[in-house]
Amino acid sequence: MKLMDIFARMKGDLNVIESELAKSVTSDHALLTETSMHLLKAGGKRIRPVIVLLSGKFGHYNLDVMKWVAVPLELIHMASLVHDDVIDDAETRRGQLTVKSKWDNRIAMYTGDFIHGKALTVATQLENPRIHQILSKAMVEMCIGEMEQIRDFFNTEQSIRRYLLRIRRKTALLIAISCQLGAIAAEVGEKEANQLYRYGYNVGMTFQIRDDLLDLCGTAKQIGKPPGSDIRQGNMTLPVLLALQEPAIREPLLREIDRIRESDGTADTSEAIRLIRGSRGIQQSEQLAERYIKKALAALEGLPDIPAKKSLRDIAHFVNKRNY
Amino acid sequence: MKLMDIFARMKGDLNVIESELAKSVTSDHALLTETSMHLLKAGGKRIRPVIVLLSGKFGHYNLDVMKWVAVPLELIHMASLVHDDVIDDAETRRGQLTVKSKWDNRIAMYTGDFIHGKALTVATQLENPRIHQILSKAMVEMCIGEMEQIRDFFNTEQSIRRYLLRIRRKTALLIAISCQLGAIAAEVGEKEANQLYRYGYNVGMTFQIRDDLLDLCGTAKQIGKPPGSDIRQGNMTLPVLLALQEPAIREPLLREIDRIRESDGTADTSEAIRLIRGSRGIQQSEQLAERYIKKALAALEGLPDIPAKKSLRDIAHFVNKRNY
Numbered sequence: 001m002k003l004m005d006i007f008a009r010m011k012g013d014l015n016v017i018e019s020e021l022a023k024s025v026t027s028d029h030a031l032l033t034e035t036s037m038h039l040l041k042a043g044g045k046r047i048r049p050v051i052v053l054l055s056g057k058f059g060h061y062n063l064d065v066m067k068w069v070a071v072p073l074e075l076i077h078m079a080s081l082v083h084d085d086v087i088d089d090a091e092t093r094r095g096q097l098t099v100k101s102k103w104d105n106r107i108a109m110y111t112g113d114f115i116h117g118k119a120l121t122v123a124t125q126l127e128n129p130r131i132h133q134i135l136s137k138a139m140v141e142m143c144i145g146e147m148e149q150i151r152d153f154f155n156t157e158q159s160i161r162r163y164l165l166r167i168r169r170k171t172a173l174l175i176a177i178s179c180q181l182g183a184i185a186a187e188v189g190e191k192e193a194n195q196l197y198r199y200g201y202n203v204g205m206t207f208q209i210r211d212d213l214l215d216l217c218g219t220a221k222q223i224g225k226p227p228g229s230d231i232r233q234g235n236m237t238l239p240v241l242l243a244l245q246e247p248a249i250r251e252p253l254l255r256e257i258d259r260i261r262e263s264d265g266t267a268d269t270s271e272a273i274r275l276i277r278g279s280r281g282i283q284q285s286e287q288l289a290e291r292y293i294k295k296a297l298a299a300l301e302g303l304p305d306i307p308a309k310k311s312l313r314d315i316a317h318f319v320n321k322r323n324y
Numbered sequence: 325m326k327l328m329d330i331f332a333r334m335k336g337d338l339n340v341i342e343s344e345l346a347k348s349v350t351s352d353h354a355l356l357t358e359t360s361m362h363l364l365k366a367g368g369k370r371i372r373p374v375i376v377l378l379s380g381k382f383g384h385y386n387l388d389v390m391k392w393v394a395v396p397l398e399l400i401h402m403a404s405l406v407h408d409d410v411i412d413d414a415e416t417r418r419g420q421l422t423v424k425s426k427w428d429n430r431i432a433m434y435t436g437d438f439i440h441g442k443a444l445t446v447a448t449q450l451e452n453p454r455i456h457q458i459l460s461k462a463m464v465e466m467c468i469g470e471m472e473q474i475r476d477f478f479n480t481e482q483s484i485r486r487y488l489l490r491i492r493r494k495t496a497l498l499i500a501i502s503c504q505l506g507a508i509a510a511e512v513g514e515k516e517a518n519q520l521y522r523y524g525y526n527v528g529m530t531f532q533i534r535d536d537l538l539d540l541c542g543t544a545k546q547i548g549k550p551p552g553s554d555i556r557q558g559n560m561t562l563p564v565l566l567a568l569q570e571p572a573i574r575e576p577l578l579r580e581i582d583r584i585r586e587s588d589g590t591a592d593t594s595e596a597i598r599l600i601r602g603s604r605g606i607q608q609s610e611q612l613a614e615r616y617i618k619k620a621l622a623a624l625e626g627l628p629d630i631p632a633k634k635s636l637r638d639i640a641h642f643v644n645k646r647n648y
Contacts, residue, residue: 028468031471031475086430105410106411107471110407110467110474113436114467114471116437117463117464117466117467118464120456121457121464129451136444136447139440140441143438143441144351144438146437147356150430150434
């Protein structure tokens with residue numbers, strides 16, 4: 001698999017990031033260190049640090065500088081996951097117990113706050129005010145995205161545009177600024193930094209659409225948790241909204257969604273999933289994911305032909321891969 | 325009352341801060357704006373902005389600069405309150421419904437995250453990297469303080485030192501950096517800035533000890549919520565720990581605390597409160613509060629005799645006032 005090759009080639013630098021991640025969440029408070037390390041060890045692809053480092057390759061790449069943006073971006077992502085698990089009442093993530101289930105909601109909330117704070121503390125190693133502006137704004141936008149999701153739970157009348165705006169804030173923005181901050185840390189020229197930002201934004205959009213598809217089309221093993229958890233929670237994702245536009249599907253699907261809502265998340269979602277899978281919503285979502293990936297690849301055009309460019313292309317294809 | 329005079333004298337500047345606070349939490353997300361404004365309107369003494377502004381008076385005071393630190397400090401305080409209310413399962417604060425009770429825990433959590441993010445965004449208006457370092461480190465320390473409190477719930481064997489370290493992180497630090505950042509924003513000399521920091525730290529320690537006393541000695545009206553909520557939650561405050569050192573009180577008080585713990589916070593706390601009030605713990609706590617205030621006042625010595633110095637002194641006396 002190509003992604004493994006990218007990781008293999010960057011192994012030395014990624015090991016440094018990994019140990020900096022561990023160092024950054026180690027405090028003299030044993031429990032916080034334990035919960036944070038539990039999160040760290042639960043894994044994740046570290047796609048954000050990888051993207052930071054690859055973006056830095058277009059400028060003056062110095063790992064001792066790059067790490068001060070690569071680490072905060074992964075930490076912000078981790079903090080958002082631990083808070084999401086509280087909201088979603090999730091028992092497992094990636095097949096591992098969540099902090100809220102291994103400990104409790106209170107501990108998960110403060111672990112998230114702690115990691116957020118640590119992310120910003122690490123970033124202050126670089127005395128570039130733009131970096132702090134971009135990071136803190138992204139944190140705010142991510143919160144707004146999460147709140148928009150809560151607001152729109154079970155809202156079957158929301159527009160596709162509203163969905164896209166939400167995932168932009170919730171997911172795409174953090175990947176976009178991973179590119180941007182990687183570029184800034186390596187003093188990449190402004191034009192190229194903007195191209196990298198656009199690449200990251202479009203990859204992020206595809207990433208979330210694919211993730212939403214996975215929750216409907218994957219198996220429990222592929223997803224790491226039972227399928228249909230989005231719809232159970234009320235999160236109306238792109239395939240659902242598109243399926244609802246289909247006259248033959250709309251009425252039975254609305255009835256299923258109503259039933260799920262009324263059951264307070266305990267109802268069986270298999271009939272709703274069957275309806276959505278049988279609609280054109282799946283294929284149309286895949287097409288939209290495809291469109292974003294094309295834009296991501298187009299954004300890379302004109303950048304110097306260094307190995308990192310090929311790696312970013314490979315990552316785009318990987319993110320757009322059917323993972324179900 | 326002297327404090328009112330200080331506020332009256334600073335009214336114009338505090339109005340600017342108040343409107344900047346409102347502006348800072350106004351986003352294009354209606355619900356987040358609503359929850360944040362609910363928090364803002366629930367009041368609070370704005371003691372942190374007042375202290376920021378007064379500290380700035382010892383240097384080149386420019387409100388257009390000062391506001392970029394005064395606002396974040398109040399926001400960080402607000403964010404910590406909204407997350408505390410989730411943890412404490414508090415229905416009211418200062419006699420007003422909390423965000424978690426008016427809306428729900430999820431919304432309270434993201435409101436806190438949002439306000440945290442906004443605090444840092446506002447601070448990035450000043451391009452001084454030290455400010456971001458101090459702010460983000462304080463956020464981390466505050467989290468550790470909150471986690472230490474959870475860890476030590478119903479721990480009747482903890483030392484007084486452990487209590488003091490906890491309230492230092494939980495409360496005193498934010499007031500200390502209010503002084504420090506006010507001084508930095510006004511380019512106060514390093515020696516004076518350190519003196520102001522020490523003033524803030526000691527005022528903060530007294531502030532928390534007095535707050536802990538209030539929860540045991542105040543009426544529901546004075547506290548804004550039912551008395552004994554600390555002990556009900558398992559928070560072993562200074563008067564409790566000191567009362568436990570008294571041979572005649574120790575055994576009956578331990579039995580009461582056990583009963584409260586086993587009742588999962590539903591037991592009547594009046595007997596425990598009666599025992600503590602009858603112990604020397606109250607007076608000894610008051611003496612310690614007194615000692616911190618003396619240190620706070622001593623820290624001001626040698627600073628130029630401007631009106632702000634007298635105001636800081638008055639604030640110290642106000643914080644140390646018996647509020648029950």
